[in-house]
Amino acid sequence: MLDIKFLRQNIDFVRVKMDERGQKIDFDRFLALDAKRRDLLQAVETLRNERNSVSKQVGELKKKKEDASELIAKMGDVSAKIKEYDDTLRVTEEELNAFVMIVPNVQHESVPQGTGSEDNPVVRTWGEKPAFTFEPKQHFDLGEALGILDFARGAKITGARFTLYRGAGAALERAIFNFMLDLHTTEHGYTEVLTPFMVNADSMTGTGQLPKFKEDLFKIEGLEYYLIPTAEVPVTNIYRDEILDEEMLPVYYVAYSPCFRAEAGSYGKDTRGLIRQHQFNKVEMVKFARPETSYDELEKLTANAEEVLKRLGIPFRTVCLCSGDLGFSSAKTYDVEAWMPGQDTYREISSCSNFEDFQARRAAIRFRRKDTGKTEFVHTLNGSGLAVGRTVVAVLENYQQADGSVIIPEALRPYMRGLERITP
């Protein structure tokens, strides 16, 4: 969330920024609530001050065995009034809080303006698209023919958007996330963490999934626990409500996790195959950084994601999300899109974002400046490194052969007991 003080003092700037994001937000309501809150706060604090000092007098009188009944009677009224103001104040603060919680982040000045994904500029392209002497197939046709992806049985076991992997398919999925974890831990400086896959409501609020995106989450029956839609949630919340030492920053974490998404509102979109599942695996990179380095960290993070595709020999391009396409919590996002020959298009395989202090403020993740001793919010970043299921799609489609077999990229062979090719 944004800082209330910042919002109050820069309301016109924020109005413009939200306009660029295509967000319609009633900031007049905010200003009214904020003013109301401060008025009430002053009133109630004045009354509390009175009660505190009079109560002290009562104590002194009683110690001297003198009569204090007059003061006590008077304070009864004051206490009643405090309760009354407190109730109004609480309601006002709840309204104000609810308002601030659904205001998106302010985008960085380098974010291009635009209204949708068609306006996202391509910042880099890498690799040569494979030339086929035949019509390249889509991954679901390849996978079913090879007997490594079973969508029908996934649907039987659970339902639509769940898939059963078998044999070399299951091994490929596992090989891919192990390869990614090893790359990020041994060469990119990340520390691996393995987190709970269910989190409480505070954690979901800290990273911004709640309260605004409740319908995208799976909730556990009878508990205030949710299945994570990304490891960003448990990993970023590692330091919720903590004050970190400046020297420990930046912190780099990488985590494997399954991700669970309700995909409300995507009916009919990517209905076939692995692209859009209710459950998929992902390797996620998360950083906690000092504000002055966070944009350098974003570039490095994105490069770390791209490196996975380079090692796998999968062509990709990187786009910078424009103002209208930016996610709720993000100040700046790069999407890395892998080339998918079967679909004859690039598909998002990683999304790398700098949230600046937006999540840190919600989650109360701060650090103490060594030179001033002051606390400040950290900047949080994260990026997929990468989405595993979509990487399987990219491998199958880019490495498919005329006979329907699939060559295993060399980087993955050590993770598949040397297997070089998947054949029916």
Place this chain on the structure above:
RNA sequence: GGAGAGAUGGCUGAGUGGCCGAAAGCGAUCGCCUGCUAAGCGAUUGUACGCCCUUUAAAGGUGUACCGCGGGUUCGAAUCCCGCUCUCUCCGCCA
């Protein structure tokens, strides 16, 4: 699932109705002392939100809140009462 114990500042730990934002110790920071280091001495040492002052900064002043969380009793709650959460111990169960 059953029984019991507990939750206080960066840490240890005192505090059972007002003098408690909270003793003491440790740690940390600054200063003094000192050939150097260590020891010693002194001072400082939580967070948030308002208001005043100020350039809408910092610093300063002032007020309020916070002793796991939420309610209640009371003129007044870290302290008493109720509910919840979490932690620990024992028993049972279990991978």
